[in-house]
Structure formats: structure tokens, C-alpha cells
Amino acid sequence: MDIVPKNKPNKPDCPICHGTMYHSRPNTPLCPSFLSWCNNYQHQWKKQQRKSNPKLFAQQAQKRRQRYQLKHGKEAIAERGRANSLYRLYKITPAEYDTLLQEQNGRCASCGTTNSGRHRFAVDHDHATNFIRGLLCHQCNKGLGSLGDSIEGVQKALDYLKRYANKINVC
Numbered sequence: 001m002d003i004v005p006k007n008k009p010n011k012p013d014c015p016i017c018h019g020t021m022y023h024s025r026p027n028t029p030l031c032p033s034f035l036s037w038c039n040n041y042q043h044q045w046k047k048q049q050r051k052s053n054p055k056l057f058a059q060q061a062q063k064r065r066q067r068y069q070l071k072h073g074k075e076a077i078a079e080r081g082r083a084n085s086l087y088r089l090y091k092i093t094p095a096e097y098d099t100l101l102q103e104q105n106g107r108c109a110s111c112g113t114t115n116s117g118r119h120r121f122a123v124d125h126d127h128a129t130n131f132i133r134g135l136l137c138h139q140c141n142k143g144l145g146s147l148g149d150s151i152e153g154v155q156k157a158l159d160y161l162k163r164y165a166n167k168i169n170v171c
Contacts, residue, residue, distance in 0.1 A: 090123050090132060097123070101135055109134030110144070 050057045069077060083094050092100075101121060107114050108121065121135035127149065136144065147153030 086123070090125060090130070092123070092132065097135075100132070104135055108137040108140055110136050110140040113137050 079094070086092050086094060086097055109124065115137070117138050119138040121137060122141040124133045124136045124141060124144065125131060126133065144154075147157055
């Protein structure tokens with residue numbers, strides 16, 4: 001009975017870099033004709049192949065995306081992308097977004113419109129603290145962003161509009 005030391009895995013070494021072998025089919029025996037490399041060398045090899053033939057890799061990636069799209073459907077993929085974006089940007093789930101929209105009665109938190117155009121309502125948040133203030137329609141979100149998300153910017157715009165409120169432009 002052979003005793004394998006605990007610090008060394010019971011796998012052969014990579015003939016190229018002498019790391020632990022990578023084998024895509026672990027239940028089949030390693031044979032000399034089958035290319036089996038360690039993770040490190042396989043990663044380097046793929047990177048080199050991608051650089052040498054980027055068009056081929058782009059085509060393969062496109063085929064993978066198409067197969068995934070056929071299997072899961074466009075709507076499911078779009079919803080997954082939305083969920084990932086909501087979490088990555090604001091650390092909220094789609095359910096939390098929907099709850100926030102229900103609390104606002106399906107309206108923009110600023111102007112009160114129910115129609116956000118072809119866009120969903122945007123998540124308005126404080127950029128310094130990431131505190132979510134509410135959901136805004138596309139126009140209100142753009143307006144606040146243009147004014148620097150500050151009370152001073154909004155006040156300056158309000159003062160400007162008040163200055164010219166009673167003036168009539170005669171051309």
C-alpha cells in the first residue's frame with residue numbers, strides 16, 4: 001500500500017511547468033495523446049491563442065451567447081442583466097426596486113409622472129453615501145444630474161427662472 005504525502009496531491013505534474021495537472025475529464029485515465037495541462041499553463045495557452053486569432057474566439061463567444069439565448073430566452077437574459085446591474089450599482093434586488101416603485105405609487109419621486117418613457121425609472125442615490133433617495137423618470141434624473149445633484153445647483157436654476165418669469169420676449 002502506497003502512502004501519499006498529505007502536502008502533495010495524488011495527481012501527476014504538468015510536463016511543461018511541473019504544476020498540478022488539469023484534466024477536463026477526471027474519470028478517464030490520462031493518456032499521452034490527450035492534451036492535459038495544469039490550470040496555469042492552460043490559461044496561458046488560451047490567452048496566447050486568443051491573441052493570435054481574435055476573430056475565431058469572437059465567433060466562438062458569439063455562438064456560446066446564441067446557444068445560451070436559445071436555451072433561456074431574451075427576456076430571462078435581460079432580467080438577469082437588470083438584476084446584476086441593480087445589485088452591482090446600488091446593492092438592491094429587483095424585488096426591492098419594485099417595492100420602492102410601489103411605495104411611490106408607480107410615479108416619479110420628483111415630478112409625479114407615471115410614464116418614464118422608454119426607460120425604466122432611474123434609481124436616484126447620493127453619490128457620496130450611496131443612500132437611495134427614490135426612483136426618478138429619465139428627464140428628472142438627467143435634470144438633477146445636470147445640476148450637480150446639489151441643492152445649490154437647483155436653487156441657482158430656480159433663481160434664473162424666477163428672474164425671467166414675467167418678461168415677454170417680443171421678436
